Amino acid sequence: MVESFIVLISATALLLGSPGPAPLALAATGATFGIKKGIPFLAGILVGLSVAIVGATAGLAALFSQFPSFRVICQVIGGAYILYIAFKIASAPVIDSHKTNIAPNFKDGFILNLLNPKAYAAFLAIFSQFLLSFSDSTIGYIVTGFTCLMVAALVDTLWLMFGGLLRPIFSNPKQARIIRVVFAILMVIAVVYALV
Known part of the structure; x- marks a missing residue:
């Protein structure tokens, strides 16, 4: 079981930690607005990721395979929103210590990961390849999902x-x-790569 946890943690860290829309948005937010102002955005991203975990375990793959146009619509909407966040970061004003800059907030982070196709694809891969084995499969999904969320938070x-x-x-x-x-x-490159 320890080996399975190590493999799951490693795979999750690689899939979710690779430069994609959410990690790049977090880095840009930290650089532009500071860590403290980026925490609500981070919290939103993690809550959105929780929804992606539940969606992946609830059979989003089956829904997408039965209705391929729904997947494309979700990808386009998600890609457009990520492009909006990229524009918001690129066009942010130069830091002025006397002015309060408006950082991406909880809602922005939540929507970003809620519509992030990379998150769903990562969890579909994780749950199909690295699901922890328990006698009760529900517990396996819950522990796997919680482990993924903790790795993502880190x-x-x-x-x-x-x-x-x-x-x-x-x-x-x-x-x-x-x-x-x-x-x-x-x-933008990460969005294009995810959509191709």
Whole structure:
């Protein structure tokens, strides 16, 4: 069982920690607005991820295979929203210590992961390949899902902190704009990659 947990944790960290829309948005939020202002966004992302976990275990794969157009619609809506978040990050004003910047909030994070096709694909892969074996399969799903959520919380917090480490660079307006635009472009690439 210990080996199964290690494999599950490793697979989850790789799938959810790889640069995708949510991790890149977290890093950009930490860099642009700071770690403290990014916490509500992180919380929203994790709650949205919880919905993705439940959706994956409740048979979203079966729904998508029976109604392929529903999957495409979800992907397009999700991709559009992620592009909106990328624009919000890229176009954020230069940091002014006397002004309060409006960071992405809980709702933004929740919607981002609720509509993030990468999250659903990752959990469908995890539950089909790395489901923990218990005598009661319901317990297996619950423990696997909870383990994934804890790994995601750690990985996403690290992405937010990584962005926070870049925050001092943002005192230079030119560097700040370049970094925000690079993060936004990476988010767009992640969306395109997920949709292809």
